[in-house]
Amino acid sequence: MNYSTTTIGALRKAIAQFIRERDWEQFHSPKNLSMAVSIEAAELMELFQWMEVDEARRKSRLPRLRKKIEEEIADIAIYTLSLCHTLGLDLSSCIEKKIAKNRKKYPV
Amino acid sequence: MNYSTTTIGALRKAIAQFIRERDWEQFHSPKNLSMAVSIEAAELMELFQWMEVDEARRKSRLPRLRKKIEEEIADIAIYTLSLCHTLGLDLSSCIEKKIAKNRKKYPV
Amino acid sequence: MNYSTTTIGALRKAIAQFIRERDWEQFHSPKNLSMAVSIEAAELMELFQWMEVDEARRKSRLPRLRKKIEEEIADIAIYTLSLCHTLGLDLSSCIEKKIAKNRKKYPV
Amino acid sequence: MNYSTTTIGALRKAIAQFIRERDWEQFHSPKNLSMAVSIEAAELMELFQWMEVDEARRKSRLPRLRKKIEEEIADIAIYTLSLCHTLGLDLSSCIEKKIAKNRKKYPV
Numbered sequence: 001m002n003y004s005t006t007t008i009g010a011l012r013k014a015i016a017q018f019i020r021e022r023d024w025e026q027f028h029s030p031k032n033l034s035m036a037v038s039i040e041a042a043e044l045m046e047l048f049q050w051m052e053v054d055e056a057r058r059k060s061r062l063p064r065l066r067k068k069i070e071e072e073i074a075d076i077a078i079y080t081l082s083l084c085h086t087l088g089l090d091l092s093s094c095i096e097k098k099i100a101k102n103r104k105k106y107p108v
Numbered sequence: 109m110n111y112s113t114t115t116i117g118a119l120r121k122a123i124a125q126f127i128r129e130r131d132w133e134q135f136h137s138p139k140n141l142s143m144a145v146s147i148e149a150a151e152l153m154e155l156f157q158w159m160e161v162d163e164a165r166r167k168s169r170l171p172r173l174r175k176k177i178e179e180e181i182a183d184i185a186i187y188t189l190s191l192c193h194t195l196g197l198d199l200s201s202c203i204e205k206k207i208a209k210n211r212k213k214y215p216v
Numbered sequence: 217m218n219y220s221t222t223t224i225g226a227l228r229k230a231i232a233q234f235i236r237e238r239d240w241e242q243f244h245s246p247k248n249l250s251m252a253v254s255i256e257a258a259e260l261m262e263l264f265q266w267m268e269v270d271e272a273r274r275k276s277r278l279p280r281l282r283k284k285i286e287e288e289i290a291d292i293a294i295y296t297l298s299l300c301h302t303l304g305l306d307l308s309s310c311i312e313k314k315i316a317k318n319r320k321k322y323p324v
Numbered sequence: 325m326n327y328s329t330t331t332i333g334a335l336r337k338a339i340a341q342f343i344r345e346r347d348w349e350q351f352h353s354p355k356n357l358s359m360a361v362s363i364e365a366a367e368l369m370e371l372f373q374w375m376e377v378d379e380a381r382r383k384s385r386l387p388r389l390r391k392k393i394e395e396e397i398a399d400i401a402i403y404t405l406s407l408c409h410t411l412g413l414d415l416s417s418c419i420e421k422k423i424a425k426n427r428k429k430y431p432v
Binding site: 222228230237238248250253257260267276286290302305308309312313 | 328329330331332333335336338339342345346353354355356358359361362365366368369371372375376377378380381384390393394395397398399400401402404405407408411413414415416417418419420421422423425426427430432
């Protein structure tokens with residue numbers, strides 16, 4: 001399995017540039033971006049909507065479905081990073097703080 | 109603004125370890141994880157539910173709301189990375205491919 | 217404005233028949249139907265995604281958008297009634313109980 | 325099973341009165357209400373989040389879970405009817421038109 005060496009900063013920078021080039025900052029209010037993340041998350045769910053839990057596990061290995069999953073996951077992450085960009089938040093430190101909190105909430 | 113040098117790989121590794129220690133792989137079917145992402149995305153939206161678009165922009169600067177946003181964003185990212193882990197997907201390459209596709213779809 | 221005389225019972229009956237004729241009961245687990253409602257709700261949101269709050273109010277009067285709203289609202293209601301059918305719940309009594317509860321929670 | 329004789333019109337009227345008494349029309353833009361429906365739908369999903377499809381079917385018979393399902397279903401329906409009220413739409417005719425359309429799309 002691939003443990004990517006791409007940094008969160010590099011991804012956010014690429015997304016910020018994409019937004020700026022298209023002059024989309026005006027639409028990127030936290031309210032609108034939270035809706036965007038939610039809509040993309042629903043599109044991801046739609047891929048598994050009528051499947052059994054195990055069936056979803058199995059079929060996710062098939063290239064056709066896998067490609068769709070990759071695209072929906074990317075959309076969710078892109079809007080999440082866009083929101084971080086708009087608000088000046090560092091996603092990696094958000095994640096690290098939450099994992100530390102979860103470690104206390106759910107001890108091994 | 110902070111451009112984090114944390115890698116996607118390092119985050120995924122931390123999340124994978126957290127899951128393994130708690131023996132949660134059994135629940136982490138793609139179907140269930142897609143629901144989890146969607147539920148967390150709804151919790152993020154809830155923070156802005158009754159606000160005007162500009163009001164959400166303004167209030168997101170307040171420390172109290174900001175802290176909640178950070179936590180919800182972290183939850184979305186953690187479940188998205190958990191799904192990548194379950195399926196052996198590299199999130200950074202998913203994002204890069206999608207940005208390239210979006211560049212063609214929405215030319216400057 | 218139209219205050220429909222169609223009963224909740226009549227609507228649920230029509231939906232139940234539609235499902236039975238297609239032998240879809242097998243897919244209509246509460247889990248799957250809850251996903252279906254959520255996915256349709258996201259499609260409704262998508263219609264207003266990048267609009268200002270007032271803009272959404274104004275544009276909802278336009279026949280083209282109105283028609284789409286009607287269809288998404290119908291999908292949400294159909295899956296909600298399908299879930300009531302699967303579980304043997306009476307939607308109108310659920311609503312009445314909830315309004316009574318809300319009256320106490322949010323006094324005039 | 326109960327086939328309720330409560331009409332859609334009566335439910336919408338009760339909801340409209342509840343909103344008017346609290347002066348909440350100002351928040352009830354179609355954009356905000358679509359978010360509200362989506363958030364409530366996510367709360368419904370959350371009840372089944374980590375269950376197998378069949379497990380959700382079985383556990384939905386238990387009074388404790390059943391009560392929670394009833395409340396979430398009511399919230400979804402209340403916001404959907406609030407949206408119909410705001411836009412002057414008749415939910416029953418939306419549903420009937422959609423069922424007719426679905427009959428053509430998915431013949432028996």
